[in-house]
Amino acid sequence: MAPSTVDGPSNGSAKKEEEGTAPSLFEIDDSDLSRLLEKPRPVNIERKRSFDERSFSEMSINISPPRNNFYRTSDNSSRVFENLEGVYSPGRWTGTPRSGYFEPHPIVGDAWEALRRSLVNFRGQPVGTIAALDNSSEELNYDQVFVRDFVPSALAFLMNGEPEIVKNFLLKTVFLQSREKKVDKFKLGEGVMPASFKVLHDPVRNTETILADYGESAIGRVAPVDSGFWWIILLRAYTKSTGDTTLAEMPECQRGIRLIMTLCLSEGFDTFPTLLCADGCCMIDRRMGVYGYPIEIQALFFMALRCALLLLKRDNCESDECIDRIVKRLHALSYHMRSYFWLDIKQLNDIYRYKTEEYSHTAVNKFNVIPDSLPEWVFDFMPTRGGYFIGNVSPAKMDFRWFCLGNCVAILSSLATPEQSCAIMDLIESRWQELVGEMPLKICYPAMESHEWRIVTGCDPKNTSWSYHNGGSWPVLIWLLTAACIKAGRPQIAKRAIELAESRLLMDQWPEYYDGKLGRFIGKQARKNQTWSIAGYLVAKMMLEDPSHLGMISLEEDRQMKPQMRRSASWAF
Ligand code: GLC
Numbered sequence: 342m343a344p345s346t347v348d349g350p351s352n353g354s355a356k357k358e359e360e361g362t363a364p365s366l367f368e369i370d371d372s373d374l375s376r377l378l379e380k381p382r383p384v385n386i387e388r389k390r391s392f393d394e395r396s397f398s399e400m401s402i403n404i405s406p407p408r409n410n411f412y413r414t415s416d417n418s419s420r421v422f423e424n425l426e427g428v429y430s431p432g433r434w435t436g437t438p439r440s441g442y443f444e445p446h447p448i449v450g451d452a453w454e455a456l457r458r459s460l461v462n463f464r465g466q467p468v469g470t471i472a473a474l475d476n477s478s479e480e481l482n483y484d485q486v487f488v489r490d491f492v493p494s495a496l497a498f499l500m501n502g503e504p505e506i507v508k509n510f511l512l513k514t515v516f517l518q519s520r521e522k523k524v525d526k527f528k529l530g531e532g533v534m535p536a537s538f539k540v541l542h543d544p545v546r547n548t549e550t551i552l553a554d555y556g557e558s559a560i561g562r563v564a565p566v567d568s569g570f571w572w573i574i575l576l577r578a579y580t581k582s583t584g585d586t587t588l589a590e591m592p593e594c595q596r597g598i599r600l601i602m603t604l605c606l607s608e609g610f611d612t613f614p615t616l617l618c619a620d621g622c623c624m625i626d627r628r629m630g631v632y633g634y635p636i637e638i639q640a641l642f643f644m645a646l647r648c649a650l651l652l653l654k655r656d657n658c659e660s661d662e663c664i665d666r667i668v669k670r671l672h673a674l675s676y677h678m679r680s681y682f683w684l685d686i687k688q689l690n691d692i693y694r695y696k697t698e699e700y701s702h703t704a705v706n707k708f709n710v711i712p713d714s715l716p717e718w719v720f721d722f723m724p725t726r727g728g729y730f731i732g733n734v735s736p737a738k739m740d741f742r743w744f745c746l747g748n749c750v751a752i753l754s755s756l757a758t759p760e761q762s763c764a765i766m767d768l769i770e771s772r773w774q775e776l777v778g779e780m781p782l783k784i785c786y787p788a789m790e791s792h793e794w795r796i797v798t799g800c801d802p803k804n805t806s807w808s809y810h811n812g813g814s815w816p817v818l819i820w821l822l823t824a825a826c827i828k829a830g831r832p833q834i835a836k837r838a839i840e841l842a843e844s845r846l847l848m849d850q851w852p853e854y855y856d857g858k859l860g861r862f863i864g865k866q867a868r869k870n871q872t873w874s875i876a877g878y879l880v881a882k883m884m885l886e887d888p889s890h891l892g893m894i895s896l897e898e899d900r901q902m903k904p905q906m907r908r909s910a911s912w913a914f
Pocket of ligand 1: 472483487489490623624625626
């Protein structure tokens with residue numbers, strides 16, 4: 342198909358050219374974006390904090406015991422800021438070490454410089470960050486701005502008081518969403534967000550073109566199901582961090598949210614509230630046996646639903662209907678996930694003793710899981726104290742692997758109950774060698790080997806055992822771990838992991854991933870200067886120093902998951 346492009350003069354004033362069909366929103370796209378870029382609306386960057394957040398940041402200074410039960414551990418002791426040395430550090434990071442009581446780690450400055458080098462401009466304005474700045478290996482699509490990769494960069498900029506790039510990115514991608522997308526002769530759903538985009542410069546015509554990929558160019562033609570969810574989550578993070586509600590309230594953004602919701606809330610043959618996906622639909626964007634109902638997508642889906650609920654305005658019947666469907670889905674989804682994806686020693690023992698072939702509503706073993714399908718490793722892996730959301734649940738199939746991203750997002754979105762959040766933390770602590778080792782963090786555990794690797798990955802040479810997606814260690818995940826740890830009241834776990842990461846990341850030139858059971862080796866095909874490894878580290882550091890940043894990426898538990906969940910009028914959600 343013809344690539345999906347947005348053409349435009351690089352100075353933003355000459356005639357605009359477009360290829361193929363020209364959806365009306367594209368008209369709004371260029372003019373509106375230029376208008377916004379030329380005359381930025383006043384952004385109130387005074388942070389609006391909820392009571393919980395206020396007390397949170399106060400606690401970080403006073404190190405006083407937590408006042409909220411939510412931050413208690415399972416043994417009911419309050420560990421919220423135990424051993425937390427970081428102190429509130431207002432102000433922007435400009436690259437020079439700040440004076441005072443907090444001395445940043447020496448690699449923080451290098452990280453900021455590397456992050457700024459990765460900026461991608463469109464008509465003179467930053468709109469994203471490149472996936473990796475590594476000239477030593479083949480670019481493939483690492484020269485693009487990936488939606489999922491940009492999230493930690495965006496958070497770093499928001500935390501540093503630089504929201505404009507995030508706003509530009511959100512606008513650019515929402516306009517790309519409304520482009521007509523095709524794979525061969527097949528037209529994709531309206532709401533699909535791109536996996537990535539790239540800015541092409543034409544020095545002769547003095548134009549810049551945005552070339553987006555919705556999966557139609559991606560290796561394996563994988564669907565970026567997570568992109569739309571990250572977009573909504575980031576829009577809420579921007580709103581929460583800046584207090585600027587005007588962006589989310591723009592008709593284009595409201596429509597963008599509704600289109601994503603329409604895609605994932607459409608009725609079909611489903612018997613479960615979880616979202617059915619093909620393999621490679623998320624961060625793990627190659628065949629890895631994550632098709633079906635992968636935890637990463639379910640957790641992001643849940644979080645995006647909750648964020649959409651906070652962002653949608655009840656000012657037309659389309660939105661009203663969308664909100665009602667979201668509320669219903671949230672109830673069913675949280676029930677399903679908390680009941681069927683959760684695994685701890687008791688649940689494992691129950692499955693081990695399951696009877697099979699149970700028919701009708703009285704069935705205990707609802708999905709007809711055959712106990713013999715339980716992998717041997719899970720019996721050793723499961724600690725007496727602790728638990729996690731498993732990788733996948735579908736008929737007669739439970740994928741018992743641990744996936745880091747899904748579990749962290751489950752904590753951040755409060756899909757996990759406070760008890761489950763504590764249990765996930767307990768698991769990480771007691772399986773430190775396996776899940777953190779020498780470089781945080783394992784993307785999944787354990788790796789598939791020999792026959793299983795051949796069958797499940799299709800003999801993928803990039804996903805050999807303990808490499809890349811198949812049990813490799815990804816530094817980017819440290820920001821998610823840190824956020825989840827702070828939320829669960831266990832920041833000392835994150836602190837330990839960050840110290841491990843910072844002992845090597847700069848020296849190794851910010852690799853994309855590490856290989857080996859303990860993550861001791863720089864990944865076989867890992868790119869250097871991988872932007873989300875850099876940004877992930879910075880976000881983790883900034884959150885640990887100032888835990889009030891957590892608010893932009895975390896949602897408090899909805900008290901009773903009541904159907905009457907409403908958008909807060911004050912936006913102090
Ligand atoms: C790899 C990762 C994917 C990431 C992309 C760009 O394909 O699997 O998650 O978005 O690289 O960094």
